[in-house]
Amino acid sequence: MxxxxxxxxxxxxxxxxxxxxxxxxxxxxxxxxxxxxxxxxxxxxxxxxxxxxxxxxxxxxxxxxxxxxxxxxxxxxxxxxxxxxxxxxxxxxxxxxxxxxxxxxxxxxxxxxxxxxxxxxRSNDMEIFPCRELKYNISTSEIEFDDKKQELTKNESKILYTLIKNKEKIVSRDELMKCLWQSDEFVDDNTLTVNINRLRKKLDEIGAVGYLQTKRGQGYILG
The missing domain is CATH 3.40.50.2300 (Response regulator)
Structure with a gap:
């Protein structure tokens, strides 16, 4: 809610x-x-x-x-x-x-x-956002799946937070770009692609294969 x-x-x-x-x-x-x-x-x-x-x-x-x-x-x-x-x-x-x-x-x-x-x-456990078996701890910027953990960068964490708050819904590239623009760093379309690929690789490395999906021409979905 x-x-x-x-x-x-x-x-x-x-x-x-x-x-x-x-x-x-x-x-x-x-x-x-x-x-x-x-x-x-x-x-x-x-x-x-x-x-x-x-x-x-x-x-x-x-x-x-x-x-x-x-x-x-x-x-x-x-x-x-x-x-x-x-x-x-x-x-x-x-x-x-x-x-x-x-x-x-x-x-x-x-x-x-x-x-x-x-x-x-919230109690402390409410800092953890679940998506099926995947857990995202917003306070530590860590993802966990099958007892394996990975630490996320600031941009990867922003992307995952936006996706997990809209899980099972398509989030457009434009929405994610706006999310990243809130930092002082210059963000272009290629920067988003690089961060998406890094986030997907980290998910794959802990076994959460297929969680982050690309919807061609529409954006990305976590589910």
Whole structure:
């Protein structure tokens, strides 16, 4: 079951881009531009986590955080361009779980979200993603099959994470390229091919032959 994230952000472009980015990593995204009733909408959505801007119409993020905390302990990450110590202190005192400033590194934001969700909802064994007999440990970047293990590089791990979150579904090359583009490295079409081939070789070496399949003209599927 996918975790649900409710984004409270009044700038439509940022809201849309952030939603697209997080959706790519397997999260269900809910947003709203009804800021007059945003507290009610956020609570009705029953998200696993809320990303909350401070500068908003009608009510600021501090008020929203305080109102949500009256009835819910859902994790809240404050995401804002205001970066004073006082803003961070106020956010934490009102019950926010984390504070990150714009412009933020998307990988850091992703890691903060994953960490809070893991801490709140999962036990340690939930860091392991299964696909039939194959196990992928996201915390150690290792794959295991038939008691054999292989360590993955950062890019191989990103590709496998995207595939395993969409297991038994075709993931296009374009989606995987976008996943790799989140790093500072230049990524071209050949880089993706090289990393796919290396990942497939490592799967084959531990006995998980045929798990990573190429769908010509469509992309790749793990299953």
């Amino acid at each position: 996918k975790e649900k994230i409710f984004i409270i952000e009044d700038e439509e472009k940022i809201r849309r881009e952030l939603g697209t980015f997080l959706n790519r990593y397997g999260y269900d995204i809910v947003t709203s531009d009804n800021f007059e009733n945003i507290v009610e909408e956020a609570l009705e959505a029953e998200p696993n986590l809320i990303l909350l801007d401070i500068n908003l119409p009608y009510y600021d993020g501090y008020y929203i955080c305080r109102e949500i905390r009256k009835t819910s302990s859902v994790p809240i990450i404050v995401v804002t361009s205001r970066d004073s110590d006082m803003d961070e202190l106020m956010s934490m005192n009102l019950g926010a779980d984390d504070f990150i400033t714009k412009p933020y590194n998307t990988e850091i934001l992703l890691a903060r979200i994953a960490s809070i969700i893991r801490r709140t909802y």
